[in-house]
Amino acid sequence: MFTIGQMARRTGVKIPTIRYYEQMGLMTAPERSQGNQRRYTKTELDRLGFIKHARDLGLSLDAIRDLIRLNAHPETPCAExxxxxxxxxxxxxxxxxxxxxxxxxxxxxxxxxxxxxxxxxxxxxxxxxxxxxxxxx
Amino acid sequence: MFTIGQMARRTGVKIPTIRYYEQMGLMTAPERSQGNQRRYTKTELDRLGFIKHARDLGLSLDAIRDLIRLNAHPETPCAExxxxxxxxxxxxxxxxxxxxxxxxxxxxxxxxxxxxxxxxxxxxxxxxxxxxxxxxx
DNA sequence: TCTTGAAGCTATAGTCGCTAGAGACATTAT
DNA sequence: ATAATGTCTCTAGCGACTATAGCTTCAAGA
Incomplete structure (x- = not known):
């Protein structure tokens, strides 16, 4: 389990930006600690890395959302x-x-x-x- | 004297954008007609053309503001x-x-x-x- | 166990350079 | 006189964040 700060350090995405991605539906809302702090899994860390990389390459959040959606349905043809x-x-x-x-x-x-x-x-x-x-x- | 629409047609800058430039201090507030509509002079048309051209070249509004300020003081060295x-x-x-x-x-x-x-x-x-x-x- | 300092929380507003819309008023042509 | 077009102000929205305020929680040391 990672805190939001660890996520930020590992991916290079700033903390407010991670929360923004959650709000925009790019990151799913993670589990919370008893004190209501975000706790992320490895899977979520990987997804944030994916988003970061795609952003660095200049893809829009919309395009990234599409790719994530595709990724969630592994049987669809990859033409998209x-x-x-x-x-x-x-x-x-x-x-x-x-x-x-x-x-x-x-x-x-x-x-x-x-x-x-x-x-x-x-x-x-x-x-x-x-x-x-x-x-x- | 030009109306805002004539200014827009002659420079290719959209009407709301012209008003926005006025608000941002790039264009000085022009004279008004009796009915409170903007009436521009040739000088103001030229300035709008200057702004348009500089914007097309990708200069920020801040940079353009600087250039306009320079232009207003013809004796300053042009190093700036x-x-x-x-x-x-x-x-x-x-x-x-x-x-x-x-x-x-x-x-x-x-x-x-x-x-x-x-x-x-x-x-x-x-x-x-x-x-x-x-x-x- | 208590304390302290770092880290995290939400909510809101600001950034840049426009663009769009609403609803009212002005001008021009017929 | 009327209709069509143009213009007015004001407000809100875009994308992708970034910053701030005021609060709570966590982890480590005494």
């Missing part, structure tokens, strides 16, 4: 789990693409100002004037 | 504006790096499950078991 991972991968790739476009514009803007004062600052001019952009966003 | 753009660029690059690591792990996980049912699904196993990861996060 595949789909969730795939979908997320696509959105990650999209985010990378957009960030890279942004990076190239920003790096053109940043550190490029030779003027001494804001009056002629290229950074501010570039931000004011969209036509200075090399591609549209 | 440079710094804001630089800092933001660094954080964008960091986000790209992290997303790329994530992408490689996810693409390893996704679409790789040959099992028929969730019981042996690689996606779910990979998410449960951090040791399957190729690099640490």
């Amino acid at each position: 789990a595949d789909r969730i991972a795939d979908e997320h991968l696509a959105s990650v790739r999209d985010r990378i693409r957009r960030l890279q476009r942004l990076e190239s514009e920003l790096s053109r803007i940043a550190s490029s100002c030779k003027a001494g004062t804001v009056k002629d600052c290229y950074v501010i001019r570039a931000l004011s004037d969209h036509t200075l952009c090399e591609d549209d966003h | 504006a440079d710094r804001i753009a630089d800092e933001h660029l660094a954080s964008v690059r960091d986000r790209i790096r992290r997303l790329q690591r994530l992408e490689s792990e996810l693409s390893r996980i996704a679409s790789s499950c040959k099992a028929g049912t969730v019981k042996d699904c690689y996606v779910i196993r990979a998410l449960s078991d951090h040791t399957l990861c190729e690099d640490d996060h």
